[in-house]
Amino acid sequence: xxxxxxxxxxxxxxxxxxxPRILNPRDVVIRISSTAxxxxxxxxxxxxxxxxMKGDILGP
Amino acid sequence: MxxxxxxxxxxxxxxxxxxxxxxxxxPENLRLSYLPxxxxxxxERSGDTLGWLSIGLGLAALLAPxxxxxxxxxxxxxxxxxAVGAREIASGAGLLTQRDRTPWLWSRVIGxxxxxxLDRHSPSPQQPLRGxxxxxxxxxxxxxxxxxxxxxxxxxxxxxxxxxxxxxHEAFVEQALIINKSPQECYAYWRDLAHLPxxxxxxxxxxxxxxxxxxxxxxxPGGASVEWDSEITVDRPGERIAWHSLExxxxxxxxxxxxxxxxxxxxxxxxxxxxxxxxxxRAGVGLAKLMGRDxxxxxxxxxxxxxxxxxxxxxxxxxxxxxxxxxxLGRLTPEGRKSRAGRILEERAS
Numbered sequence: 001x002x003x004x005x006x007x008x009x010x011x012x013x014x015x016x017x018x019x020p021r022i023l024n025p026r027d028v029v030i031r032i033s034s035t036a037x038x039x040x041x042x043x044x045x046x047x048x049x050x051x052x053m054k055g056d057i058l059g060p
Numbered sequence: 061m062x063x064x065x066x067x068x069x070x071x072x073x074x075x076x077x078x079x080x081x082x083x084x085x086x087p088e089n090l091r092l093s094y095l096p097x098x099x100x101x102x103x104e105r106s107g108d109t110l111g112w113l114s115i116g117l118g119l120a121a122l123l124a125p126x127x128x129x130x131x132x133x134x135x136x137x138x139x140x141x142x143a144v145g146a147r148e149i150a151s152g153a154g155l156l157t158q159r160d161r162t163p164w165l166w167s168r169v170i171g172x173x174x175x176x177x178l179d180r181h182s183p184s185p186q187q188p189l190r191g192x193x194x195x196x197x198x199x200x201x202x203x204x205x206x207x208x209x210x211x212x213x214x215x216x217x218x219x220x221x222x223x224x225x226x227x228x229h230e231a232f233v234e235q236a237l238i239i240n241k242s243p244q245e246c247y248a249y250w251r252d253l254a255h256l257p258x259x260x261x262x263x264x265x266x267x268x269x270x271x272x273x274x275x276x277x278x279x280x281p282g283g284a285s286v287e288w289d290s291e292i293t294v295d296r297p298g299e300r301i302a303w304h305s306l307e308x309x310x311x312x313x314x315x316x317x318x319x320x321x322x323x324x325x326x327x328x329x330x331x332x333x334x335x336x337x338x339x340x341x342r343a344g345v346g347l348a349k350l351m352g353r354d355x356x357x358x359x360x361x362x363x364x365x366x367x368x369x370x371x372x373x374x375x376x377x378x379x380x381x382x383x384x385x386x387x388x389l390g391r392l393t394p395e396g397r398k399s400r401a402g403r404i405l406e407e408r409a410s
Contacts, residue, residue, distance in 0.1 A: 005384030015384040023380050053393070055384035 003057045004035050009047035012037070017057065035059045106210055107161050110168060113203075114152025121145025132196035140178070147171055165211040172204035233334040233355045237363040241370050243319035243328040244298040249370050250317055251301060259365035259375070261358060273306070276313075286311050312337035330366070332359055 005015045020029050037045060037058050044052055121128050122145035125138040134141065151171055154164035176197065239246055249255055253274055257263045264279040272292045279285045288309035294302035294316065302316035315334040322329050336355070368375045 001382075003382070003384065007384070013384075017384050018382045020382050024374055026374070053383075053390045054387040055390060057381075057383055 004037065004059050006044060006052055006056045006058055007054050010045060012045065012058065103210070107155055107165070110165070110207065110210060111152045111155035114148045114155060114168060116152075118145040118148030118150075118152060121148065130192075132192055134178070144171075144175065144178075162211065165207060168207040169204060169211055172200055172207055175200045176204065233332065233336075233359040235356060235359045235363055236329055236331040237360075237367055238322050238327055238329050239367045239370060240327045243321055246319045246328045246330055246370060247298045247301070250319075250366075251295070251297075255369070259369055260362045261365075276305075278311075288313065330363060332363060334359060 001017060001019050002014050003017045005013055005017065007013050022029065041058055043049055044056075044058060121141045125141035125145070128145075129137055129141055148171065151164060151167050154167065155161055158164060241249075253266045253268055257265055262278050262280055264277045264285070266277075267275040269275060269289070272295075274290055274292075275287060276290050277285065277287045288311050289306045290303050290313065291306055292301060292303045294300055298319060300316065300318050302314075304314035305312055313334070313336050315332070317333070318329075318331040320329045320331070321327075334355075365375050
């Protein structure tokens with residue numbers, strides 16, 4: 001699937017990533033039609049969260 | 061809403077509808093914040109004093125080096141005194157702000173030694189100033205003696221595992237959290253000690269020996285590992301569990317957890333109190349290596365995981381979920397390794 005990936009400060013890219021799988025009995029896999037980031041993601045986008053790693057998927 | 065009398069509504073102090081009804085909670089139920097703060101020990105206070113002394117002397121030397129120089133018999137050495145002042149301020153700042161005070165106390169000792177060396181070589185030939193230099197020598201010598209005593213006391217306590225230890229090598233933990241289960245359910249979950257390693261991160265495993273005694277194995281983020289036997293001392297179903305490590309354990313550890321009904325009969329307040337003292341002997345592992353730098357934060361996260369576990373049956377995490385391409389550094393961390401989904405896809409493709 002494609003996903004919105006954090007690749008660095010102010011560097012977001014749509015990348016091809018492995019499909020999500022059911023890991024726990026109560027997990028759900030949902031198909032989404034579009035994605036974006038919201039105001040709370042701006043802290044991640046601007047690099048204020050030190051535990052962000054390249055490749056982290058933002059949003060759903 | 062003022063004027064609306066509803067007997068089911070939880071009461072609080074100052075509630076206009078319950079004037080006269082409100083009863084202060086019994087002393088044993090008071091919030092921990094009402095209790096007096098732990099008194100600072102002699103070592104902690106003397107460390108504070110030395111810290112402020114350092115900062116005071118350092119500021120004087122930094123801001124008025126000529127006046128200080130005249131006072132101690134080194135009138136020509138403004139630059140040197142400024143440097144000494146800066147060093148003193150650094151020592152003082154370290155002493156007052158850092159949890160582990162030992163290296164900063166020893167830095168003061170080294171600074172005093174440097175000062176003594178400087179004073180001995182003061183070149184002033186005049187008599188009055190020479191007298192001042194000797195006086196300064198005496199004062200620095202006395203301060204050095206105090207610093208050495210404090211450092212030795214500090215270091216010795218670290219190896220003894222004695223009483224209150226300056227420098228964060230003893231941990232007091234007090235945390236509370238409200239959980240949407242009854243006190244009886246929370247008690248039952250906690251009393252089954254096999255559940256504890258699921259939410260207490262530093263606890264690697266518990267082996268139950270009998271009704272009261274169990275063996276705890278703790279593994280810290282620094283890779284250090286400590287084991288000890290723990291005994292349950294208080295066991296009141298639905299109310300309280302208290303435990304402590306047995307005599308002769310490498311780590312002195314005591315703790316208690318209290319389960320109180322939350323206001324309005326909605327849930328349970330879990331109050332966790334824990335106290336650790338480091339292992340005996342210089343070869344023992346430092347508590348910071350075991351607990352990380354923030355025992356209270358660790359305990360808070362432990363309680364949050366307990367809440368997630370008892371309310372939902374699982375601890376939410378993003379581990380194992382999909383991710384984009386990791387950096388080479390990221391691939392070294394546990395979070396960065398290929399997600400389970402990715403591994404499954406790779407296996408299918410090959």
